[in-house]
Amino acid sequence: MTTPVRVALLGAGTVGAAVARRLVERADLYAARVGSPLELVGVAVRDTSRVRDGVDPALLVQDAEALVDQADVVVEVMGGLDRARELIERGIRNGAQVVTANKQLLAHHGPALEALAAEAGVGLDYEAAVMAAIPVVAVVRDSLAGDVVTSISGIVNGSTNFVLDLVARKGVPFEEAVRLAGELGFLEADPTEDLEGLDAAAKIVLLARAAWGAPLTLADVQRRGITGLTDEDFRTASANGKVIKLVASAWTSGAQDAPRVELAVRPVALPQDDPLAQAREGSNVLIVEAESAGTLRLHGAGAGGDETASAVLGDLVRAARRVTRA
Ligand SMILES: NC(=O)c1ccc[n+]([C@@H]2O[C@H](COP(=O)([O-])OP(=O)(O)OC[C@H]3O[C@@H](n4cnc5c(N)ncnc54)[C@H](OP(=O)(O)O)[C@@H]3O)[C@@H](O)[C@H]2O)c1
Structure with missing residues (x-):
């Protein structure tokens, strides 16, 4: 009889409850x-x-401390910064593998947590933190490890895309679209993180770190959200055959042997046939350019309990395999 891998789940909200259900089913x-x-x-x-x-x-x-102390793998899906950080650090110091979906925690403290995990010889996996079920971290960090990524750009925040899509395709006035998105649950009670581009900024920082291994922080992102947009901006874009999207991008500049990574989140008027302009409602799209691979396009649901649980559980299986093979 094989010894079970003990899993501690921190959080049973939208994502955590979906993870717990799948673990049983x-x-x-x-x-x-x-x-x-x-x-x-x-x-x-x-x-x-x-x-x-x-x-x-x-x-x-x-x-939660007593729970973490029993675990081979700690799965953090509670969100927030300080409490989540304390518990993850505790798990790592205990020698547990860690899986997290917490983009803001990683954007703020990812390098310190990764250093701690490396020192303890454990894994810190976070595929769910960027674009939920769409496997983007693994693609830029692992699948393209034999190539050179030159740029990443995408629609990485479904909430703002829902708002912009309502305006562009249904002709809903901008402020009304924000209100509707809130009513339909696409925006948090405090929508600042989405509307000001902070959520998108955290995701592009994580992707750029994964692609280039650079010690980037949120302060490196040139960031502008969508709150400054007016109905006049949308009318002008439409009259020019364009559609406004909140685009997160990362690209390299400077010498080939010492490239500089540039990061931006900002509203951009894109031609209607641009692949990023195709993102409908709350969906996400990512375009990755690499020297040999050329252009790769990943598209799907960037949020939701079951969708995010898919990525969390993928990381959990990988982490549990490390436990059983240790
Ligand atoms: N929702 C998504 O689509 C999505 C997508 C990608 C990534 N994420 C990330 O996944 C994480 C979880 O998101 P969510 O939407 O599932 O959040 P949520 O619905 O708000 O759930 C949070 C859960 O954590 C628990 N919790 C919060 N603070 C706690 C504390 N101090 N001590 C103990 N338990 C605590 C809550 O307990 P109570 O239930 O008792 O309040 C709740 O069960 C976040 O980092 C989020 O950014 C979410």
């Missing part, structure tokens, strides 16, 4: 892929009295 599949069963030892939340669809209430705990 597809237990046999994961056991076969890992070579040992994955045992969900507990789920840390703030409110243990609240029922969460498909999550065994007996697994809910408030003492």
Whole structure:
């Protein structure tokens, strides 16, 4: 009988509950892929009295430290900065593998956490932090490790794309589109992170670090969100056959042997037939240019519980394999 891999789940919200459900529903599949069963030892939340669809209430705990201390793999899907960082650091120091979907934490503290993980000899995986189910981190960091990435550009924030798409294709006035996006759950109660381009900035920093290994921070991003746009901007773009999108981009400049990485997030008026202009509603698109591979295009859902859980669980399987093979 193989020893189970013990998994601590931090968070049972949109993403965490979807991860917990899949771990139960597809237990046999994961056991076969890992070579040992994955045992969900507990789920840390703030409110243990609240029922969460498909999550065994007996697994809910408030003492996240005690949970982390039992784990071979810590899966952090609680969000936020300080608490998530403390718990991830605790897991790493214990020798646990870590999986996280927390883009803001990684944008702020990723290099320090990666250094700590390297020192402890454990993995820190974060595919879900950028564009949810679309496997972009692995593509720029691993699949293209034998090539030279020259640029990355994309629609990486589904919420702002939903707003801009409503204006461009349905003719909804900009302020009304923002309000509708909020009502339909495409924007958080505080939509600043999306509308001001902070979410997109965190994602392009993570992608650029993965592609070029450069120690980039949020301060390196030339950032402009969509709040300054007016209906006049949309009318002008449309009259010129263009469509406004919030584009996140990263590219190299300067000497080939010591390239500089430039990062930007800003609204851009694109020709209608531009591949980035094709992103509809809340979808995401990423275009990666590499010296030998040429142009690669990745397209899909960049958010959602099940979609993000797909990426979290992929990382979890990889992390659990490291545990069983250690
Ligand atoms: N939602 C998406 O589509 C998506 C996509 C990509 C990445 N992500 C990332 O995934 C992470 C989770 O997102 P989400 O949408 O699932 O968030 P969420 O729905 O707000 O869920 C957060 C969960 O974490 C728990 N939690 C928060 N702070 C806690 C604390 N201090 N101690 C214990 N538990 C705590 C909450 O407990 P209670 O339930 O008791 O409040 C809740 O279960 C975030 O980093 C987010 O950026 C999300």
